[in-house]
Amino acid sequence: MDEKSLDKLLVSGINKGEIALELNDAIVDSLLEHPVGQVSDAATARVTARLQIRRQDAAIARSKQTIPDRQSLPFGRFLEAVREKAGMTKSQIARRLKKDEEYVSRVERGDLSPVSIPAPDFVDIMGLFDVGIRSASQMIVASTRITESKHTYRAAARSHGGLRHDTRTDDVERALDAFARKMQKKVATSASVPPEVDACLKRVRDELEKRGRKDLLV
Protein backbone atom coordinates (compact mmCIF):
# COMPACT_ATOMS: atom_id res chain seq x y z
CA MET A 1 0.00 0.00 0.00
CA ASP A 2 1.33 3.43 -0.93
CA GLU A 3 0.33 6.84 0.42
CA LYS A 4 -2.15 7.45 -2.38
CA SER A 5 -3.90 4.17 -1.58
CA LEU A 6 -3.91 5.11 2.09
CA ASP A 7 -5.72 8.35 1.28
CA LYS A 8 -8.23 6.46 -0.88
CA LEU A 9 -8.85 4.05 1.95
CA LEU A 10 -9.35 6.92 4.38
CA VAL A 11 -11.81 8.61 1.99
CA SER A 12 -13.65 5.33 1.49
CA GLY A 13 -13.91 4.77 5.24
CA ILE A 14 -15.12 8.33 5.89
CA ASN A 15 -17.72 8.17 3.13
CA LYS A 16 -19.09 4.89 4.42
CA GLY A 17 -19.14 6.22 7.96
CA GLU A 18 -16.72 3.53 9.13
CA ILE A 19 -14.11 6.13 10.01
CA ALA A 20 -15.51 9.08 11.94
CA LEU A 21 -14.77 12.48 10.42
CA GLU A 22 -15.08 14.77 13.37
CA LEU A 23 -16.76 18.14 12.97
CA ASN A 24 -16.41 20.77 15.65
CA ASP A 25 -17.21 24.46 15.91
CA ALA A 26 -13.71 25.55 14.83
CA ILE A 27 -13.81 23.33 11.73
CA VAL A 28 -17.31 24.38 10.71
CA ASP A 29 -16.55 28.06 11.27
CA SER A 30 -13.51 27.62 9.08
CA LEU A 31 -15.52 25.82 6.39
CA LEU A 32 -18.04 28.66 6.46
CA GLU A 33 -15.29 31.24 6.17
CA HIS A 34 -13.32 29.37 3.50
CA PRO A 35 -15.81 27.24 1.54
CA VAL A 36 -14.46 24.07 -0.04
CA GLY A 37 -14.89 24.43 -3.80
CA GLN A 38 -17.12 26.66 -5.89
CA VAL A 39 -20.88 26.20 -5.86
CA SER A 40 -22.92 27.87 -8.59
CA ASP A 41 -25.66 30.36 -7.75
CA ALA A 42 -28.01 28.24 -9.85
CA ALA A 43 -27.43 25.21 -7.60
CA THR A 44 -28.11 27.30 -4.50
CA ALA A 45 -31.24 28.75 -6.08
CA ARG A 46 -32.53 25.26 -6.99
CA VAL A 47 -32.11 24.00 -3.43
CA THR A 48 -33.59 27.08 -1.74
CA ALA A 49 -36.58 27.04 -4.10
CA ARG A 50 -37.18 23.34 -3.38
CA LEU A 51 -36.83 23.94 0.35
CA GLN A 52 -39.14 26.93 0.30
CA ILE A 53 -41.89 24.80 -1.21
CA ARG A 54 -41.32 21.98 1.30
CA ARG A 55 -41.32 24.41 4.21
CA GLN A 56 -44.45 26.18 3.02
CA ASP A 57 -46.25 22.86 2.57
CA ALA A 58 -45.22 21.81 6.08
CA ALA A 59 -46.34 25.15 7.55
CA ILE A 60 -49.70 24.86 5.79
CA ALA A 61 -50.15 21.30 7.07
CA ARG A 62 -49.34 22.40 10.64
CA SER A 63 -51.57 25.45 10.59
CA LYS A 64 -54.52 23.47 9.18
CA GLN A 65 -54.55 21.43 12.38
CA THR A 66 -55.12 24.59 14.41
CA ILE A 67 -58.26 25.80 12.57
CA PRO A 68 -61.31 24.83 14.61
CA ASP A 69 -64.69 24.02 13.06
CA ARG A 70 -63.37 24.54 9.58
CA GLN A 71 -66.34 22.87 7.85
CA SER A 72 -68.52 25.85 8.69
CA LEU A 73 -65.95 28.39 7.47
CA PRO A 74 -66.39 29.93 4.05
CA PHE A 75 -63.78 28.54 1.67
CA GLY A 76 -61.94 31.86 1.28
CA ARG A 77 -61.81 32.55 5.01
CA PHE A 78 -60.44 29.07 5.62
CA LEU A 79 -57.65 29.74 3.11
CA GLU A 80 -56.94 33.09 4.76
CA ALA A 81 -56.79 31.60 8.26
CA VAL A 82 -54.45 28.81 7.15
CA ARG A 83 -52.23 31.21 5.24
CA GLU A 84 -51.92 33.63 8.15
CA LYS A 85 -51.25 30.91 10.70
CA ALA A 86 -48.63 29.45 8.39
CA GLY A 87 -46.92 32.85 8.28
CA MET A 88 -47.32 33.12 4.51
CA THR A 89 -48.11 36.23 2.52
CA LYS A 90 -50.72 36.52 -0.21
CA SER A 91 -47.95 36.98 -2.71
CA GLN A 92 -46.33 33.67 -1.68
CA ILE A 93 -49.66 31.90 -2.16
CA ALA A 94 -50.14 33.69 -5.47
CA ARG A 95 -46.72 32.52 -6.68
CA ARG A 96 -47.53 28.93 -5.77
CA LEU A 97 -50.84 29.17 -7.65
CA LYS A 98 -49.24 31.03 -10.58
CA LYS A 99 -51.72 33.88 -10.07
CA ASP A 100 -51.44 37.45 -8.87
CA GLU A 101 -51.93 38.72 -5.33
CA GLU A 102 -55.27 40.32 -6.22
CA TYR A 103 -56.63 36.91 -7.19
CA VAL A 104 -55.73 35.54 -3.73
CA SER A 105 -57.37 38.54 -2.06
CA ARG A 106 -60.57 38.06 -4.07
CA VAL A 107 -60.74 34.34 -3.28
CA GLU A 108 -60.12 34.94 0.43
CA ARG A 109 -62.72 37.72 0.66
CA GLY A 110 -65.23 35.63 -1.24
CA ASP A 111 -65.46 38.27 -3.97
CA LEU A 112 -64.57 35.43 -6.27
CA SER A 113 -67.08 32.78 -5.32
CA PRO A 114 -65.65 29.23 -5.13
CA VAL A 115 -68.32 28.02 -7.58
CA SER A 116 -67.12 30.51 -10.19
CA ILE A 117 -63.45 29.50 -9.93
CA PRO A 118 -62.53 27.33 -12.95
CA ALA A 119 -62.06 23.68 -11.94
CA PRO A 120 -58.30 23.56 -12.79
CA ASP A 121 -57.67 26.62 -10.63
CA PHE A 122 -59.82 25.25 -7.84
CA VAL A 123 -57.93 21.96 -7.90
CA ASP A 124 -54.65 23.92 -7.70
CA ILE A 125 -55.92 25.55 -4.51
CA MET A 126 -57.08 22.20 -3.11
CA GLY A 127 -53.66 20.74 -3.89
CA LEU A 128 -51.74 23.57 -2.25
CA PHE A 129 -53.87 23.51 0.90
CA ASP A 130 -54.30 19.73 0.79
CA VAL A 131 -58.08 19.96 1.08
CA GLY A 132 -60.12 16.89 0.12
CA ILE A 133 -63.33 17.12 -1.88
CA ARG A 134 -65.55 16.47 1.15
CA SER A 135 -64.09 19.32 3.21
CA ALA A 136 -64.05 21.56 0.14
CA SER A 137 -67.72 20.86 -0.57
CA GLN A 138 -68.72 21.73 3.01
CA MET A 139 -66.81 24.98 2.81
CA ILE A 140 -68.25 25.83 -0.62
CA VAL A 141 -71.75 25.31 0.76
CA ALA A 142 -70.86 27.53 3.73
CA SER A 143 -69.48 30.16 1.32
CA THR A 144 -72.63 30.12 -0.80
CA ARG A 145 -74.97 30.48 2.18
CA ILE A 146 -72.88 33.17 3.82
CA THR A 147 -72.64 35.10 0.56
CA GLU A 148 -76.43 35.04 0.29
CA SER A 149 -76.78 36.32 3.86
CA LYS A 150 -74.17 38.98 3.26
CA HIS A 151 -76.13 40.29 0.26
CA THR A 152 -79.11 40.77 2.54
CA TYR A 153 -77.04 42.52 5.22
CA ARG A 154 -75.36 44.76 2.67
CA ALA A 155 -78.69 45.78 1.20
CA ALA A 156 -80.00 46.48 4.70
CA ALA A 157 -76.85 48.43 5.58
CA ARG A 158 -77.07 50.52 2.39
CA SER A 159 -80.69 51.41 3.07
CA HIS A 160 -79.58 52.61 6.52
CA GLY A 161 -76.70 54.69 5.18
CA GLY A 162 -74.04 51.94 5.44
CA LEU A 163 -70.73 51.84 3.60
CA ARG A 164 -70.53 51.31 -0.15
CA HIS A 165 -68.75 48.17 -1.35
CA ASP A 166 -65.67 50.05 -2.53
CA THR A 167 -65.18 51.76 0.82
CA ARG A 168 -65.48 48.67 3.00
CA THR A 169 -62.17 47.45 4.39
CA ASP A 170 -61.02 43.87 4.75
CA ASP A 171 -61.84 43.98 8.44
CA VAL A 172 -65.41 45.03 7.75
CA GLU A 173 -65.77 42.22 5.20
CA ARG A 174 -64.30 39.77 7.67
CA ALA A 175 -66.67 40.93 10.39
CA LEU A 176 -69.58 40.57 7.99
CA ASP A 177 -68.47 37.03 7.21
CA ALA A 178 -68.15 36.15 10.88
CA PHE A 179 -71.57 37.62 11.63
CA ALA A 180 -73.20 35.81 8.72
CA ARG A 181 -71.53 32.57 9.78
CA LYS A 182 -72.83 32.98 13.32
CA MET A 183 -76.33 33.65 12.09
CA GLN A 184 -76.14 30.62 9.79
CA LYS A 185 -75.47 28.43 12.79
CA LYS A 186 -78.58 29.75 14.51
CA VAL A 187 -81.03 29.07 11.69
CA ALA A 188 -81.93 25.53 10.74
CA THR A 189 -80.12 24.89 7.46
CA SER A 190 -81.41 22.46 4.91
CA ALA A 191 -79.18 19.50 4.11
CA SER A 192 -79.59 19.93 0.36
CA VAL A 193 -76.65 21.19 -1.65
CA PRO A 194 -77.43 24.11 -3.95
CA PRO A 195 -77.42 23.03 -7.63
CA GLU A 196 -74.60 25.42 -8.60
CA VAL A 197 -72.43 23.87 -5.86
CA ASP A 198 -73.29 20.40 -7.12
CA ALA A 199 -72.27 21.34 -10.64
CA CYS A 200 -69.04 22.92 -9.37
CA LEU A 201 -68.17 19.81 -7.35
CA LYS A 202 -68.75 17.59 -10.38
CA ARG A 203 -66.31 19.67 -12.43
CA VAL A 204 -63.79 19.55 -9.59
CA ARG A 205 -64.13 15.76 -9.26
CA ASP A 206 -63.58 15.34 -12.99
CA GLU A 207 -60.48 17.53 -12.82
CA LEU A 208 -59.10 15.62 -9.83
CA GLU A 209 -59.63 12.33 -11.67
CA LYS A 210 -57.99 13.74 -14.79
CA ARG A 211 -54.93 14.69 -12.72
CA GLY A 212 -54.91 11.38 -10.86
CA ARG A 213 -55.29 13.14 -7.48
CA LYS A 214 -57.14 10.28 -5.78
CA ASP A 215 -55.83 11.55 -2.45
CA LEU A 216 -58.07 14.61 -2.75
CA LEU A 217 -61.15 12.69 -3.83
CA VAL A 218 -61.99 11.90 -0.21
Added chain:
Amino acid sequence: MRINKAGVIEYNQPLRPPEQTPMGCCNGISLNQVESATAIYDDLNSSAFLKELKCASLQALEHLDRTLTPHLIGFLRFAMDVPEADAEELVSDALFAVTSHVHTFQPGGPAKLTTWIFEIAKNKAIDFHRKSRLDSVPIDDKFPDRGPAGPDAGRNKHYLSWLDGELAKLGEADRMLLLWRAKDISYEQIAPWLGISEGAARTRHSRLRAQLVKAAEAARPKEGESQNG
Protein backbone atom coordinates in the same frame (compact mmCIF):
# COMPACT_ATOMS: atom_id res chain seq x y z
CA MET B 1 -67.80 40.84 20.43
CA ARG B 2 -70.20 43.64 21.34
CA ILE B 3 -71.90 46.56 19.65
CA ASN B 4 -70.98 49.97 21.06
CA LYS B 5 -73.20 53.03 21.40
CA ALA B 6 -72.33 54.21 17.91
CA GLY B 7 -73.55 50.86 16.56
CA VAL B 8 -70.07 49.67 15.63
CA ILE B 9 -69.12 46.06 16.29
CA GLU B 10 -66.15 45.79 18.66
CA TYR B 11 -64.05 42.65 18.92
CA ASN B 12 -62.31 41.47 22.05
CA GLN B 13 -59.31 40.44 19.97
CA PRO B 14 -58.07 41.93 16.72
CA LEU B 15 -59.38 40.02 13.73
CA ARG B 16 -55.97 39.95 12.12
CA PRO B 17 -52.74 39.08 13.93
CA PRO B 18 -50.56 42.18 14.37
CA GLU B 19 -47.75 40.67 12.28
CA GLN B 20 -47.29 37.70 10.01
CA THR B 21 -46.28 35.64 13.02
CA PRO B 22 -46.37 31.94 12.27
CA MET B 23 -48.32 29.82 14.72
CA GLY B 24 -48.43 32.80 17.08
CA CYS B 25 -45.48 31.70 19.19
CA CYS B 26 -42.58 33.84 18.05
CA ASN B 27 -41.49 37.39 18.45
CA GLY B 28 -41.41 37.41 14.68
CA ILE B 29 -38.07 39.09 14.03
CA SER B 30 -38.18 40.28 10.47
CA LEU B 31 -35.83 39.18 7.76
CA ASN B 32 -34.44 42.70 7.58
CA GLN B 33 -33.59 42.61 11.27
CA VAL B 34 -31.77 39.32 10.81
CA GLU B 35 -29.87 40.53 7.79
CA SER B 36 -28.85 43.79 9.37
CA ALA B 37 -27.05 42.05 12.23
CA THR B 38 -23.29 42.43 12.28
CA ALA B 39 -22.15 38.87 11.60
CA ILE B 40 -24.43 36.52 9.70
CA TYR B 41 -23.01 33.29 11.11
CA ASP B 42 -23.05 34.57 14.67
CA ASP B 43 -26.69 35.38 14.11
CA LEU B 44 -27.44 31.83 13.06
CA ASN B 45 -25.93 30.70 16.34
CA SER B 46 -27.67 33.29 18.50
CA SER B 47 -30.35 32.28 20.96
CA ALA B 48 -32.79 34.76 19.36
CA PHE B 49 -32.39 33.11 15.97
CA LEU B 50 -32.70 29.65 17.52
CA LYS B 51 -35.93 30.70 19.18
CA GLU B 52 -37.32 31.72 15.81
CA LEU B 53 -36.30 28.41 14.31
CA LYS B 54 -37.93 26.49 17.14
CA CYS B 55 -41.15 28.36 16.39
CA ALA B 56 -40.79 27.21 12.76
CA SER B 57 -40.68 30.83 11.59
CA LEU B 58 -40.69 30.67 7.80
CA GLN B 59 -38.59 33.81 7.60
CA ALA B 60 -35.92 32.40 9.89
CA LEU B 61 -35.91 29.09 8.06
CA GLU B 62 -35.62 30.74 4.68
CA HIS B 63 -32.77 32.89 5.96
CA LEU B 64 -31.04 29.77 7.23
CA ASP B 65 -31.53 28.07 3.85
CA ARG B 66 -30.13 30.97 1.86
CA THR B 67 -27.13 31.35 4.14
CA LEU B 68 -26.07 27.75 4.58
CA THR B 69 -27.09 26.11 1.30
CA PRO B 70 -23.97 26.99 -0.76
CA HIS B 71 -21.66 25.96 2.10
CA LEU B 72 -23.43 22.66 2.64
CA ILE B 73 -23.51 21.83 -1.08
CA GLY B 74 -19.76 22.55 -1.23
CA PHE B 75 -19.10 20.44 1.85
CA LEU B 76 -21.03 17.46 0.52
CA ARG B 77 -19.65 17.71 -3.01
CA PHE B 78 -16.01 18.37 -2.29
CA ALA B 79 -15.45 16.98 1.20
CA MET B 80 -17.93 14.10 1.20
CA ASP B 81 -17.64 13.19 -2.51
CA VAL B 82 -21.35 13.32 -3.24
CA PRO B 83 -22.23 13.96 -6.93
CA GLU B 84 -23.66 17.43 -7.61
CA ALA B 85 -27.33 16.55 -8.18
CA ASP B 86 -27.38 14.24 -5.17
CA ALA B 87 -25.63 16.86 -3.03
CA GLU B 88 -28.43 19.31 -3.80
CA GLU B 89 -31.04 16.73 -2.81
CA LEU B 90 -29.19 15.85 0.40
CA VAL B 91 -28.75 19.49 1.41
CA SER B 92 -32.47 20.01 0.87
CA ASP B 93 -33.18 16.96 3.06
CA ALA B 94 -30.69 18.06 5.73
CA LEU B 95 -32.02 21.60 6.02
CA PHE B 96 -35.59 20.34 6.00
CA ALA B 97 -34.71 17.93 8.81
CA VAL B 98 -33.67 20.95 10.86
CA THR B 99 -37.34 22.01 10.99
CA SER B 100 -38.49 18.80 12.61
CA HIS B 101 -35.48 18.27 14.89
CA VAL B 102 -34.45 21.77 15.95
CA HIS B 103 -36.48 21.45 19.17
CA THR B 104 -33.97 18.80 20.28
CA PHE B 105 -31.01 21.14 19.81
CA GLN B 106 -29.73 22.55 23.10
CA PRO B 107 -27.92 25.89 22.98
CA GLY B 108 -24.74 25.93 25.04
CA GLY B 109 -24.27 22.22 24.38
CA PRO B 110 -21.27 20.56 22.75
CA ALA B 111 -21.78 22.22 19.36
CA LYS B 112 -23.08 25.38 17.75
CA LEU B 113 -26.22 25.22 15.64
CA THR B 114 -24.20 25.49 12.43
CA THR B 115 -21.99 22.58 13.49
CA TRP B 116 -25.07 20.53 14.33
CA ILE B 117 -26.51 21.22 10.86
CA PHE B 118 -23.22 20.27 9.16
CA GLU B 119 -23.28 17.06 11.18
CA ILE B 120 -26.80 16.28 9.88
CA ALA B 121 -25.60 16.91 6.31
CA LYS B 122 -22.56 14.68 6.87
CA ASN B 123 -24.77 11.85 8.12
CA LYS B 124 -27.01 12.24 5.07
CA ALA B 125 -23.90 11.87 2.89
CA ILE B 126 -22.80 8.74 4.76
CA ASP B 127 -26.27 7.21 4.31
CA PHE B 128 -26.10 8.11 0.64
CA HIS B 129 -22.72 6.38 0.16
CA ARG B 130 -23.87 3.32 2.05
CA LYS B 131 -26.95 3.04 -0.13
CA SER B 132 -25.31 3.73 -3.46
CA ARG B 133 -22.16 1.66 -2.74
CA LEU B 134 -20.13 4.09 -4.80
CA ASP B 135 -17.05 3.05 -2.94
CA SER B 136 -16.88 -0.43 -4.39
CA VAL B 137 -14.09 0.68 -6.78
CA PRO B 138 -10.65 -0.90 -6.25
CA ILE B 139 -8.57 0.90 -3.66
CA ASP B 140 -5.28 -0.48 -4.82
CA ASP B 141 -4.15 -2.80 -7.57
CA LYS B 142 -2.55 -4.97 -4.94
CA PHE B 143 -5.71 -5.11 -2.83
CA PRO B 144 -8.55 -5.11 -5.33
CA ASP B 145 -12.06 -4.75 -4.00
CA ARG B 146 -14.34 -6.45 -6.50
CA GLY B 147 -17.50 -5.89 -4.52
CA PRO B 148 -19.23 -8.04 -1.97
CA ALA B 149 -19.53 -11.08 -4.25
CA GLY B 150 -15.94 -11.06 -5.59
CA PRO B 151 -13.13 -13.33 -4.46
CA ASP B 152 -11.51 -10.42 -2.58
CA ALA B 153 -14.70 -9.49 -0.80
CA GLY B 154 -13.97 -8.35 2.72
CA ARG B 155 -10.37 -7.24 2.08
CA ASN B 156 -11.39 -3.58 1.94
CA LYS B 157 -13.41 -4.09 5.10
CA HIS B 158 -10.41 -5.78 6.73
CA TYR B 159 -8.17 -2.80 5.96
CA LEU B 160 -10.79 -0.27 7.03
CA SER B 161 -11.17 -2.04 10.34
CA TRP B 162 -7.39 -2.13 10.74
CA LEU B 163 -7.09 1.55 9.78
CA ASP B 164 -9.81 2.56 12.23
CA GLY B 165 -7.84 0.82 14.97
CA GLU B 166 -4.63 2.59 13.96
CA LEU B 167 -6.38 5.98 13.88
CA ALA B 168 -7.73 5.37 17.38
CA LYS B 169 -4.14 5.06 18.61
CA LEU B 170 -3.31 8.55 17.28
CA GLY B 171 -3.93 11.82 19.04
CA GLU B 172 -6.94 13.91 18.02
CA ALA B 173 -4.86 16.45 16.11
CA ASP B 174 -3.01 13.77 14.09
CA ARG B 175 -6.24 11.97 13.28
CA MET B 176 -7.86 15.22 12.16
CA LEU B 177 -4.86 16.09 10.01
CA LEU B 178 -4.91 12.72 8.22
CA LEU B 179 -8.64 12.66 7.62
CA TRP B 180 -9.11 16.24 6.44
CA ARG B 181 -6.05 16.09 4.19
CA ALA B 182 -7.44 12.91 2.66
CA LYS B 183 -10.50 15.05 1.90
CA ASP B 184 -8.26 17.55 0.08
CA ILE B 185 -8.67 20.33 2.62
CA SER B 186 -5.58 22.53 2.39
CA TYR B 187 -2.80 22.61 4.99
CA GLU B 188 -3.43 26.33 5.17
CA GLN B 189 -6.99 25.69 6.36
CA ILE B 190 -6.25 22.75 8.67
CA ALA B 191 -3.20 24.21 10.44
CA PRO B 192 -5.15 26.84 12.46
CA TRP B 193 -7.56 24.13 13.70
CA LEU B 194 -4.57 22.34 15.18
CA GLY B 195 -2.83 25.48 16.38
CA ILE B 196 0.31 24.80 14.33
CA SER B 197 1.94 26.39 11.31
CA GLU B 198 1.25 25.31 7.75
CA GLY B 199 4.80 23.94 7.39
CA ALA B 200 4.49 21.95 10.61
CA ALA B 201 1.17 20.51 9.42
CA ARG B 202 2.79 19.46 6.13
CA THR B 203 5.73 17.73 7.85
CA ARG B 204 3.53 16.05 10.43
CA HIS B 205 1.15 14.77 7.75
CA SER B 206 3.95 13.32 5.68
CA ARG B 207 5.39 11.53 8.73
CA LEU B 208 1.99 10.12 9.71
CA ARG B 209 1.27 8.76 6.25
CA ALA B 210 4.67 7.10 6.01
CA GLN B 211 4.14 5.56 9.44
CA LEU B 212 0.72 4.16 8.47
CA VAL B 213 1.90 2.80 5.11
CA LYS B 214 4.65 0.90 6.92
CA ALA B 215 2.17 -0.44 9.45
CA ALA B 216 -0.20 -1.45 6.64
CA GLU B 217 2.47 -3.60 5.00
CA ALA B 218 3.00 -5.41 8.28
CA ALA B 219 -0.75 -5.93 8.69
CA ARG B 220 -1.30 -7.16 5.11
CA PRO B 221 -2.97 -10.59 5.01
CA LYS B 222 -0.56 -13.29 3.79
CA GLU B 223 -1.36 -15.25 0.62
CA GLY B 224 -3.85 -18.01 1.35
CA GLU B 225 -5.08 -16.44 4.60
CA SER B 226 -8.79 -15.99 5.04
CA GLN B 227 -9.73 -12.47 4.04
CA ASN B 228 -12.84 -12.40 6.07
CA GLY B 229 -11.46 -13.89 9.19
